[in-house]
Amino acid sequence: MYKIVFMRHGESTWNLSNRFTGWTDVDLTEKGINEAKAAGKVLKESGFTFDLAYTSVLKRAVRTLWLALDEMDMMYVPIKNDWRLNERHYGALQGLDKGETAAKYGDEQVLVWRRSYDTPPPALEVSDDRVSYNDPRYAGLSKEQIPLTECLKDTVARVVPVWDEDIAPAIRAGKKIIISAHGNSLRALIKMLDGISDNDIVGLNIPNGQPLVYELDADLKPIRHYYLGDADAIAAAQAAVANQGKAK
Numbered sequence: 712m713y714k715i716v717f718m719r720h721g722e723s724t725w726n727l728s729n730r731f732t733g734w735t736d737v738d739l740t741e742k743g744i745n746e747a748k749a750a751g752k753v754l755k756e757s758g759f760t761f762d763l764a765y766t767s768v769l770k771r772a773v774r775t776l777w778l779a780l781d782e783m784d785m786m787y788v789p790i791k792n793d794w795r796l797n798e799r800h801y802g803a804l805q806g807l808d809k810g811e812t813a814a815k816y817g818d819e820q821v822l823v824w825r826r827s828y829d830t831p832p833p834a835l836e837v838s839d840d841r842v843s844y845n846d847p848r849y850a851g852l853s854k855e856q857i858p859l860t861e862c863l864k865d866t867v868a869r870v871v872p873v874w875d876e877d878i879a880p881a882i883r884a885g886k887k888i889i890i891s892a893h894g895n896s897l898r899a900l901i902k903m904l905d906g907i908s909d910n911d912i913v914g915l916n917i918p919n920g921q922p923l924v925y926e927l928d929a930d931l932k933p934i935r936h937y938y939l940g941d942a943d944a945i946a947a948a949q950a951a952v953a954n955q956g957k958a959k
């Protein structure tokens with residue numbers, strides 16, 4: 712039996728101000744820093760150790776990983792940064808307030824943009840300052856690989872190859888792995904692992920900064936999964952994420 716730990720980053724400044732974030736590189740809040748440290752503490756207390764870590768190229772996930780590993784006194788663990796673990800690109804919604812957007816377009820439309828499997832939010836114009844073409848961290852990518860918007864299906868299409876080509880072979884080679892990523896890049900991975908339908912994935916919300924353990928069989932099929940933290944607090948945090956896209 713194998714175990715792998717998934718963790719969404721701690722609260723970011725744009726989680727706090729309830730803005731669509733996507734590929735915008737915002738940092739953690741004080742609360743987010745504390746969530747990351749608490750995640751490291753509970754992992755340590757639960758006896759977890761790691762010998763390989765994966766994260767995105769966005770600082771909220773990278774810093775969450777650093778803080779958790781620091782808390783575990785395991786900052787020597789090799790880290791692979793992969794842009795394909797980035798948050799789902801939120802297109803022209805990036806920077807907008809989720810509640811205000813729901814008040815303008817309706818809760819239903821915002822739910823479609825946030826959670827439907829194959830309807831992307833409105834795309835950025837290529838001339839928009841928010842487009843990542845000139846960002847040095849994506850210098851090795853073609854323009855076709857740099858999204859102007861993404862639905863979850865698009866995110867699945869870039870996340871699953873990281874699993875198949877990199878993470879799964881490492882698990883099979885016996886590496887104990889933690890992945891620090893984002894609400895929707897983790898939803899993409901979990902959809903694939905658990906075989907969740909396009910309809911049911913709408914109801915899956917990942918809370919900030921809570922280690923999620925997956926136990927996998929010899930074929931890397933999930934046996935069971937569980938959060939390490941307090942169950943009531945996690946359920947409340949998941950409900951809060953679901954409610955972020957509703958008009959006040």
Ligand SMILES: O=C(O)[C@H](O)COP(=O)(O)O
Pocket residue numbers: 730731732733734798801825893894895952955956
């Ligand atoms: O990109 C964002 O805004 C968040 O990280 C995830 O947002 P969501 O829960 O609204 O999809």
